[in-house]
Amino acid sequence: MEIFSWILTIATIVAIYSIMGLALNIHFGYTNLPNFGIAGFFAVGAYASAILTAPHRFRQMEIFAGFAGGMPGRFEYPFIIGLIAAIVFAAIVAFLIGVPLLRLREDYLAVASIGVAEAIHYVALNELWLTTGSAGIRLIPMPTGNRYLYFLIVLFVLAVVFWITQRFYRTPVGRVWRGVREDEVITASLGKSIFSARMWAWVVGCAMMGAAGSLWAHYAMAIQPGEFVPTTTFLVWIFVIVGGLRNNWGILLGAVLIIGFFEQGTRFLPAFGAPYIMPAIRHITVGLLLILIIRFRPEGAIPERAARIEAHI
């Protein structure tokens, strides 16, 4: 049963990462918006959900630990409200950040979004009244209280996100997104607003990242700012590119391969040296893998489907 429990843990983490990967596909695969601030929106979702659902008991604990007051533990709303709030807050933050940032050229947008994630990290670390700082929020309830049932909830959200992502590929707005990716001038000359298309893609993707954050908070049952560092972002990028950018099945495959087998599966291996050695070796290997994939197979494991000619006449 031990091994089954491990597989369940890994599967849940893979599913949560897959949601972020699919969101990144909307950003980068469909619309060519390189979002390197995934960890930031993940954190917004996680904190929104955790603050709204943390039980009052948590406040008692914190008062004993010398911290009184603040937002977490004041609401005690159910999980579903936390999830919706995570999506809404991530979307609002994405919109506010998108107004200045989406004006930038793609490569500058990439660096600027890293900065956004860093800024969100600093806010989470320093706004004690809101997030309790580096102590983090604990005792976040897991809905149903059962890891097997919770895994089903995560799978359900993943399925919904997957369906939305697949649908957007063919809908008119998805076609405009892909038009923006291929050639902005031609898309603009067809009367489409480039900025509006980019903003829609940005907000939809970031909302999905917020949902992933909420699911993570309720799965881990405790969050702290140290989890939302750029490494999370880079892992998502790496598995999306390895698995096949622009193809949703490829992204699921990449998540299973990189996050499931490589990041989580190798935890079984005997560790040696200081505790940071093994993760560092893993990260060096995924970094090398990223470089090699882009060098020799830029389309990833499963490439984008060839565009079907859609005649509506």
Add this chain to the structure above:
Amino acid sequence: MDELLSYGLLTFATLALPALGLCLAIKVTKYFNLTYGDIITAGAFLTLLCNLTFGIPMIISVIIGMILTAALGVFLHKTVFKPLMDLKVGPLTLLVVSLGAGFIVRNLILIGWGPQPFQFRIPLARAKHIGPLFLTTNQIFIILICLLVAVGIFLMLRYTQLGRLMRATSDNPELSKIRGISIERVYVYTWIIACALAAMGGVFMGVLGTIKSGMGIGVLVTIFACLIVGGIDNPYGAVFGALIIAFAMEATAIWISPPYKVIAAYLLMIIILLVKPSGLLGGEKIQWKYFLGFLRSRQS
């Protein structure tokens, strides 16, 4: 106010040279290299290796560190970026690749030194009042070196053959190639200069505070803010942006809250993006209507 002046100048000294180096690299090679933040860290740690482990005096270790960092930069360019540039991939692909390269460099440093912060072994000095400033000898030395090197780079760009080659390549790579310039050599020289500047910046950070293996990304973001504020393809703008960002950060640290330094730099960058996207010393005139830019682009 005196406090702000001293700290602002010190922060400026740490930011100016890396900003200048990154600006040159972007200008010449035409893509944004995310490895740069980790190259700064690598420069600081290679100097630390000479200084702390081998016990070489600081000045010589800095020079060795700069040479090693330049070698690292050229190695990365030759092995990772050049093959892709030969395939004519876009700047965004190179950026994503540089992410992987940065990941590798950062984790190699982590394996070598671990996650804890380090300091250089340098003689301690008592702070002195110099006019309105309150600085130690080391700090004065750092500010002077920073200014000297920055002026040296500007003179180099303006008057030497290499500077002319770099400006020509950044203006028009195709034309430079037709005129017989070896673009690849210009790239290599640019990387050598950029990485040497990065190493100096990293060492300054270590002398004024501490260095640790994961600092690259945060530093890179601040430097990026400097570039945007000053104007991204103007070397003078990079140094000017570093000055503004440094004083904005230290003013925030003194009057608001020290942890929000980086956020202040970031807010300043976003304001500049809204008002004058090309940066303060960039090309266009100030466009105040960008304040209402969202509504405007909805209409167009």
